[in-house]
Amino acid sequence: MNDLPHHEQAIELLQEFGLKEYEAKAFVALSRLPEGTAKEISEISEVPRTRVYDAVRVLETKGLVEIQHANPQRFRAVSIDEAAETLRREYEERTDSLRATLRKIEPAAPTEETEITHEVWALSGASAITSRTQQLVDESDREVILVIGDESAYPSELRDRLQAALDRGVSVVIGITDPSLQERVESDLPEAKVFVSALEWLSSSAETGDETVIGRLLLVDRNTILVSSFHESTGDGRDHEQAVFGRGFDNGLVAIVRRLMSTGLLSEMNS
Amino acid sequence: MNDLPHHEQAIELLQEFGLKEYEAKAFVALSRLPEGTAKEISEISEVPRTRVYDAVRVLETKGLVEIQHANPQRFRAVSIDEAAETLRREYEERTDSLRATLRKIEPAAPTEETEITHEVWALSGASAITSRTQQLVDESDREVILVIGDESAYPSELRDRLQAALDRGVSVVIGITDPSLQERVESDLPEAKVFVSALEWLSSSAETGDETVIGRLLLVDRNTILVSSFHESTGDGRDHEQAVFGRGFDNGLVAIVRRLMSTGLLSEMNS
DNA sequence: GTGGGGGTTCACTCAGATAATCACAATAAG
C-alpha cells in the first residue's frame, strides 16, 4: 500500500492520532530502543535534542512513554500492544462521548419544509457506505435486491442483517459477479436467491473506456436505491468508494435501476 | 463534566477527531437540521457561507455527510449512529495499522548496554496504567498483592486477568479501602483473599495536608511494584492518574513497599 | 438579448500554532 520505510509510515500514522511531528518521531525512536536518553533519541530521530524533553513529556501524559527521573533522564516507550490499546481506548471513549453529546443537540429550529420528490444524495467512503447499506437492509419491508461487484462490499456483518431480513419474510435476491464469492454467500444465506453473471453490463467497462467499476448495488422495496463505485482513474491509488443514494418510488434514478434490475434479473432467472 | 452548550461541546469533540473548526461546526449545524443549504448552515453555525462548501466536501469524503447535487446544493448529516460508527471504524483500523507497522520497525541499533539495578519509571494516564496493571498481573508467577483505592482502578477486564492468575496457582490478595467495593470483588473472585481497612495510612491524608490520594498499588512476586495516585491539587479538575513503576527485588522502592505491605497485611490478617 | 441576483468557486490576508535555533542555567565528571 505504501512503500515508505516503516518508521516513516509509523510517524505518519501517529500524527493521524493527533501527535505532533516531534512527538511522533520521538515515540518511534523510542520504539526502536529498549530505552534511551534525550541525546540518543535526538540522534536517531532528527528531533533537536532540546525539544526531545517537551515531546517526551507530552507522550508521557498520553500514556505512551515512561520516564525515569535520573540524571540523565531515561525514557522508554510502552510496549506496542500497550500503546495501541491505550490509543484505541482513547478513541473508543471519544466516540461514545460524541454519540451521547450529539444526541442531546438534535433538536433544532426547523426553518421550513420542502416537499421532496427526487432526492438523490452522494456519499463516500467504504465505511459510511457499509453503514448505510446495513441500515437500508434493516429497514426493508418486502424485498432486497443486492448486487455485489466487489468482495469488500460483503462484510460479515452484512450477512447477519440479510439473514434477519429473510427471517422476517423479506425476499432477498443477491447477484454476484465474482464466482468465487458465490459459494460463500450461498452457504451463508441458503434461503436467498443467489445468481452469477448476467451482469456483464455492470462489470465490463473495457469498451466504454471509463475506469469506473461498480462496487455494490442495492434496491430495497423497489423504492430506495444505493449504487457505489470505485473510480480507479482519479489519480491517487487509494480505493475510495463513492455512492449515490436515492429514495422514492417515482425517483428518476430509482425508476431506472428498478427497470434495469428487473429485466436483468428476469432474463437471468428464466435461463 | 463540562458546562458548555451541547453543540459547543460536540464541536470540540469532533475537532479531537481531526476535523477543522469549520468542518466540525458545519457538521453540528447539519446535525440540527433534517437537511440544509450552505446558507442555512452558515446562519446557524457561524461558518462563513463561502467556506461551507469546502468544509462539507471534506465531511463528505469522510463519510459524515451526503450531498445532493442540485441548485442550490443540499447537505445532510448521516445519522448519529452512522457517524459515530464511521469514526470508530476509522480509528479502529488506524490502531491495527499502527500496531502492525510498529512491529515491523522494532529492530534498532543497540547503542550500549547499561546494567540497571534501581529502575523506577513514571507513567501517567488511567488508560496506560490500566494496561500496565493487567500486563503485570498476566506475568505474575506466585503472588499478586493489589490495593484498590479507587473504584476506577478496578475495571471489569482486570477481574478476568486476576481470575486467570488464580487459576494458574498464583496467590491473590486484594485490599480495598471502599467497603462498597468489597462485596463486588469478593463475589467476582471467591478464591482471592479480600480485606478492608488497615489501610488508613494509605487513604487518610488529612493530617499530612497533601492532596494526593492513592489510586492503586500492585506488588507482583515481591519483585515489581506499581503505585498510582491522583493529584487533586494540581489545578485543573481533571482526574489525571499518575503512577510509578519499579522492578527488581533489590530495588529501593520495591523493598520499601514490600516491607510496608507485608507488615500492613500481616497485622490485618491476624486481626 | 440583457440585466440582476443568488449560488459557487477561487485567491488572498492575517493570526496562531508549531517547527527550528539559540542562549543560558544546572549538574556531574575529571
Add this chain to the structure above:
DNA sequence: CTTATTGTGATTATCTGAGTGAACCCCCAC
C-alpha cells in the same frame, strides 16, 4: 576549578488554517 553534558527557557522562522473579498456561473425576469 574547569569543562563537558544535561536540561530549561526564550526567540525566530515556517506553515497551516481562519477569515474576507472578488470573480465566475447560471437561472430568471424584463
